[in-house]
Amino acid sequence: MKPGLRLKSLTPDAPLVEVQFGGEALMLPEGDNLAAALLAAGIDGFRQTPYQGVARAPYCMMGICFDCLLEVDGVSQQSCMVQVRAGMDLRPARQRREGPYASL
Amino acid sequence: MDADFAIVGGGIVGLSVALGLLDAGQGVVVLDGSDADPKASRGNFGLIWLQGKGVHQPRYARWSKESADLWPGFAARLKETSGVDVGLRQDGGLDLHFNDDSLADAVTEHEALQAELGAEYPFEVLTPETLSIEEPEVGPKVAAAILHHGDGHVDPLALIKALSAAVVARGGRIIGATAVTDVAARGAADAGFRLTCADGAEIQAAKVVLAAGLGSAQLGPGLGFAAPLRPERGQILITEKLPPLIRRPSLIARQDRAGGIQIGATNEDVGMDRRVTLDGMAKLAAEAVDAYPVLARAQVLRAWGALRVMSPDGLPIYQESPTCPGAFLISCHSGVTLAAVHAMSLPSWLLRRDSAPDLEVFGETRFAA
Amino acid sequence: MHRFDLAIVGAGPAGMAAAREAAEAGLKVALVDEQPRAGGQIYRNVGQAAQTYGAQLGKEYLRGVPLVEGIDHEAITHFSGHSVWAIEKGQLALNSPDGARQIGARCVLLATGAIERPMPVPGWTLPGVMGAGAAQIMLKQSGLAVENAVLVGSGPLLHLVAVQLLRAGAPPVALVETRQRRDSRRALLMWRLMLRAGRYIQRSLADLNELRNAGVPRHMACADVALLGERRVDTVSFSSGGRRQELSCDAALLHHGVVPHVQASRAAGVPHIWSDKIQAHVPVCDSWGRTEVPRVWVAGDGAWIGGARAAELSGRIAGLAIAHDLGFVHSPERDRRTSGWIEERDFELSLRPLIEKAFPPYAAALAPADNVTVCRCEEISAGEVRQAVRDGATGINHVKVSTRAGMGRCQGRMCAAALARIVVRESDAKIDEIGTLNARPPIKPVTLGALAGMRREAEGSEDD
Ligand SMILES: Cc1cc2nc3c(=O)[nH]c(=O)nc-3n(C[C@H](O)[C@H](O)[C@H](O)COP(=O)(O)OP(=O)(O)OC[C@H]3O[C@@H](n4cnc5c(N)ncnc54)[C@H](O)[C@@H]3O)c2cc1C
Ligand SMILES: Cc1cc2nc3c(=O)[nH]c(=O)nc-3n(C[C@H](O)[C@H](O)[C@H](O)COP(=O)(O)OP(=O)(O)OC[C@H]3O[C@@H](n4cnc5c(N)ncnc54)[C@H](O)[C@@H]3O)c2cc1C
Ligand code: FES
Numbered sequence: 023m024k025p026g027l028r029l030k031s032l033t034p035d036a037p038l039v040e041v042q043f044g045g046e047a048l049m050l051p052e053g054d055n056l057a058a059a060l061l062a063a064g065i066d067g068f069r070q071t072p073y074q075g076v077a078r079a080p081y082c083m084m085g086i087c088f089d090c091l092l093e094v095d096g097v098s099q100q101s102c103m104v105q106v107r108a109g110m111d112l113r114p115a116r117q118r119r120e121g122p123y124a125s126l
Numbered sequence: 127m128d129a130d131f132a133i134v135g136g137g138i139v140g141l142s143v144a145l146g147l148l149d150a151g152q153g154v155v156v157l158d159g160s161d162a163d164p165k166a167s168r169g170n171f172g173l174i175w176l177q178g179k180g181v182h183q184p185r186y187a188r189w190s191k192e193s194a195d196l197w198p199g200f201a202a203r204l205k206e207t208s209g210v211d212v213g214l215r216q217d218g219g220l221d222l223h224f225n226d227d228s229l230a231d232a233v234t235e236h237e238a239l240q241a242e243l244g245a246e247y248p249f250e251v252l253t254p255e256t257l258s259i260e261e262p263e264v265g266p267k268v269a270a271a272i273l274h275h276g277d278g279h280v281d282p283l284a285l286i287k288a289l290s291a292a293v294v295a296r297g298g299r300i301i302g303a304t305a306v307t308d309v310a311a312r313g314a315a316d317a318g319f320r321l322t323c324a325d326g327a328e329i330q331a332a333k334v335v336l337a338a339g340l341g342s343a344q345l346g347p348g349l350g351f352a353a354p355l356r357p358e359r360g361q362i363l364i365t366e367k368l369p370p371l372i373r374r375p376s377l378i379a380r381q382d383r384a385g386g387i388q389i390g391a392t393n394e395d396v397g398m399d400r401r402v403t404l405d406g407m408a409k410l411a412a413e414a415v416d417a418y419p420v421l422a423r424a425q426v427l428r429a430w431g432a433l434r435v436m437s438p439d440g441l442p443i444y445q446e447s448p449t450c451p452g453a454f455l456i457s458c459h460s461g462v463t464l465a466a467v468h469a470m471s472l473p474s475w476l477l478r479r480d481s482a483p484d485l486e487v488f489g490e491t492r493f494a495a
Numbered sequence: 496m497h498r499f500d501l502a503i504v505g506a507g508p509a510g511m512a513a514a515r516e517a518a519e520a521g522l523k524v525a526l527v528d529e530q531p532r533a534g535g536q537i538y539r540n541v542g543q544a545a546q547t548y549g550a551q552l553g554k555e556y557l558r559g560v561p562l563v564e565g566i567d568h569e570a571i572t573h574f575s576g577h578s579v580w581a582i583e584k585g586q587l588a589l590n591s592p593d594g595a596r597q598i599g600a601r602c603v604l605l606a607t608g609a610i611e612r613p614m615p616v617p618g619w620t621l622p623g624v625m626g627a628g629a630a631q632i633m634l635k636q637s638g639l640a641v642e643n644a645v646l647v648g649s650g651p652l653l654h655l656v657a658v659q660l661l662r663a664g665a666p667p668v669a670l671v672e673t674r675q676r677r678d679s680r681r682a683l684l685m686w687r688l689m690l691r692a693g694r695y696i697q698r699s700l701a702d703l704n705e706l707r708n709a710g711v712p713r714h715m716a717c718a719d720v721a722l723l724g725e726r727r728v729d730t731v732s733f734s735s736g737g738r739r740q741e742l743s744c745d746a747a748l749l750h751h752g753v754v755p756h757v758q759a760s761r762a763a764g765v766p767h768i769w770s771d772k773i774q775a776h777v778p779v780c781d782s783w784g785r786t787e788v789p790r791v792w793v794a795g796d797g798a799w800i801g802g803a804r805a806a807e808l809s810g811r812i813a814g815l816a817i818a819h820d821l822g823f824v825h826s827p828e829r830d831r832r833t834s835g836w837i838e839e840r841d842f843e844l845s846l847r848p849l850i851e852k853a854f855p856p857y858a859a860a861l862a863p864a865d866n867v868t869v870c871r872c873e874e875i876s877a878g879e880v881r882q883a884v885r886d887g888a889t890g891i892n893h894v895k896v897s898t899r900a901g902m903g904r905c906q907g908r909m910c911a912a913a914l915a916r917i918v919v920r921e922s923d924a925k926i927d928e929i930g931t932l933n934a935r936p937p938i939k940p941v942t943l944g945a946l947a948g949m950r951r952e953a954e955g956s957e958d959d
Contacts (some may be wrong), residue, residue, distance in 0.1 A: 030664055032548045058637040100713075300887055302889040
């Protein structure tokens with residue numbers, strides 16, 4: 023299986039911080055754009071569509087399309103509009119929201 | 127003649143009546159206005175609701191009850207005829223109360239209705255303990271709830287779609303994007319009616335039903351109706367799709383089939399203004415979060431405002447024109463609840479059959495006093 | 496509630512220039528942008544990136560530096576990271592990770608810029624398919640260059656992004672250009688304009704040269720574009736010169752022009768009309784940027800596509816005109832100071848027809864084939880939309896309620912134009928007869944908790 027997007031980085035390595043993505047630890051550059059950082063980490067399943075249940079990944083990177091949707095600490099958000107912080111709890115946005123509701 | 131019945135207005139009311147008339151063997155044409163008109167049928171909350179209906183008019187309580195009882199069969203028939211599932215769920219609805227005083231007032235009303243209707247009005251009061259089992263996401267600010275077993279809800283947009291498709295499938299004609307500008311009796315008694323449309327087209331029909339929502343207020347007087355209808359704005363919010371959180375609909379929120387939570391609705395007297403307001407949205411949100419605290423983290427996806435079609439006493443109007451027999455005015459502010467009875471019982475009244483329901487109290491003479 | 500004379504939505508060239516002019520004229524200005532840093536689309540992140548990889552992005556990009564510096568002014572409050580989700584008489588509702596809040600403003604200027612024209616082609620929902628502008632945003636904002644990409648579509652930005660990727664060391668696989676030979680011929684007929692546009696044409700030719708020298712293939716007059724792949728895109732398929740071709744890739748970057756981002760102006764109640772020239776709805780405004788809604792103004796690419804320089808100038812003009820309307824500047828001074836700007840802006844705008852002719856949108860993506868998804872949110876295909884029209888839907892909002900297209904999270908930003916075109920063609924109506932999708936607040940997501948918090952705040956202040 024091919025990896026996700028291949029991205030070449032031009033910036034000096036920013037300090038990495040740990041976040042959780044779907045329950046697994048991931049190191050991302052602090053303060054970077056979350057969607058871009060995840061793409062660079064090889065992730066390309068951000069949002070799952072409500073009917074066909076297929077994965078989507080960022081399309082516009084400017085807050086228009088909502089395909090980069092993630093649950094960030096229990097609230098669904100456009101990850102292209104969020105910056106990486108240490109300790110974020112991230113999950114792909116499922117057909118129906120999970121987050122704090124998952125146990126119900 | 128183009129049809130036995132011309133129906134002005136292709137909202138829930140007009141289409142339900144059209145379907146019923148088609149079932150009764152009548153030829154029907156529905157003329158519906160523009161996409162830009164106010165359309166309560168596209169913006170409502172989708173409840174089939176009996177609680178508190180008809181406190182001052184038991185006939186209204188019975189009429190609503192009759193409709194609620196007909197709904198399961200009606201939904202099944204709609205599915206069969208149109209292929210569209212309206213998503214009926216009818217296992218009770220809740221009226222949440224934040225304090226004991228408002229609860230006590232409501233209970234008094236419900237008891238009065240029960241005295242009138244007996245077993246036909248099955249309600250109970252849920253204490254916080256029972257609520258925590260029946261509706262686990264209801265929060266601690268809720269003092270108690272009234273559960274009425276006949277209440278339920280449907281997907282309002284699916285309802286409109288199902289009704290339109292069923293009318294067409296049964297041989298009715300729907301002409302959209304055509305505002306009727308004039309309806310006139312064609313001379314001699316029983317010669318029928320001529321309807322003129324904005325684009326100049328004319329339709330002839332033996333009988334005519336005004337079911338144009340707020341538009342009936344303009345067309346009504348020309349046919350001898352008072353049609354004292356006024357708009358009342360309701361704002362509604364809808365959230366992203368969430369896992370099942372709300373089992374039974376309440377007057378504050380309901381969860382639709384796809385998982386979205388609809389929150390509504392305000393009651394505002396602001397004329398024809400359909401906008402949403404910061405105040406209105408914030409008020410709805412605050413109440414929803416008070417009732418179901420888990421919703422605080424849900425994103426609101428959209429909000430809209432729609433206009434209720436209100437008569438002075440809030441009751442439906444069923445009136446045949448005193449001056450132009452064969453012209454009828456039909457209007458109500460609970461068109462979803464009453465859709466079943468409009469399709470299955472009202473046509474016999476329009477056709478003056480022996481089986482016609484007694485709708486005397488809903489006539490316009492009540493406004494004369 | 497904080498109160499300002501002027502609240503500006505959008506800190507791109509238009510918003511930044513307007514803020515500066517208004518502040519200089521003595522207005523108290525709020526400059527709100529959902530991005531963490533000022534710059535807008537063209538100058539995104541320029542304050543940070545100029546030092547590190549500004550060179551790869553080019554001279555044009557660096558022109559943003561003085562604009563960003565200009566908003567460092569005591570009369571300007573920059574609300575970065577705040578999205579505006581409602582505009583109501585005299586107030587703006589903002590949302591940020593810290594919650595929702597309102598600010599008061601005597602005037603509002605919407606400088607919300609452009610978005611890339613959505614390009615619904617088969618496979619455009621696959622991961623690995625992005626806007627070319629989106630790839631550029633990653634480059635400017637995160638210093639990340641998309642490797643092994645095929646750029647598909649039409650427009651100067653397509654070439655620019657290709658060059659920027661090349662310079663960043665990530666040469667694209669190829670360009671698949673959808674413009675037809677007649678498009679370039681039509682543009683050539685506008686030779687007078689071409690002479691005037693010399694500066695832009697030179698730059699564009701230089702870009703193309705750079706691509707050629709680097710050996711990046713350009714496929715011209717392409718049609719039948721489809722993006723293929725199982726879970727993510729791995730192939731771009733198209734026909735060109737009578738041949739079907741396939742290119743393997745790791746990413747497909749789509750672009751066929753930009754259109755005004757009008758969600759905010761629509762939700763604010765500003766009337767919009769369809770423009771055949773830019774193939775999109777545009778807000779109606781006068782030459783200062785004043786709309787028909789009292790105290791609501793528009794500037795920049797959100798008002799009319801004119802490019803970065805025109806955006807900056809229209810921002811300056813609106814900033815000073817608002818200062819005038821609020822009584823801070825007399826008419827003679829306004830007129831004296833704006834006359835040069837107006838002339839230059841009108842010059843910039845006069846060049847646009849050249850771009851419109853030379854780089855028309857990809858026709859097959861304007862009213863896509865039946866099997867193409869048009870509404871990405873609710874997963875509705877063009878065929879379903881056509882069926883709804885055949886079933887009697889008469890306007891665009893009717894289509895919306897009967898198919899759910901346009902009802903998802905993006906509120907129709909991605910599908911409105913395609914829906915409109917399909918309805919027009921299918922029902923033989925005119926575009927101004929079918930209506931526009933209703934746009935209402937919240938135009939950006941806000942949680943019920945944040946909304947409820949606003950209510951509590953309001954009640955709290957009533958008690959005071
Ligand atoms: C916010 C809100 C919440 C509601 N919640 C509920 C609920 O939970 N349960 C419930 O039972 N009811 C509810 N209702 C009420 C319900 O929606 C209405 O009773 C019902 O939709 C009325 O339908 P109608 O067909 O009379 O009117 P409309 O839906 O308004 O339709 C009228 C139609 O007539 C057309 N028209 C107007 N003038 C002309 C003309 N001159 N020529 C041709 N056509 C014309 C219009 O274009 C329109 O399509 C709610 C209403 C609102 C606003
Ligand atoms: C993806 C993309 C890339 C582009 N790249 C180039 C380029 O490299 N070169 C070029 O010449 N042109 C480019 N353009 C064209 C561009 O539109 C103009 O050059 C220029 O940026 C327009 O300036 P503006 O001030 O009108 O808007 P913009 O620069 O687009 O600024 C608008 C700002 O408004 C903000 N905004 C919008 N809505 C809200 C809201 N609801 N709440 C808060 N903030 C909001 C946005 O975050 C944005 O920062 C690009 C366009 C796009 C869409
Ligand atoms: S990628 Fe489109 S909204 Fe984030």
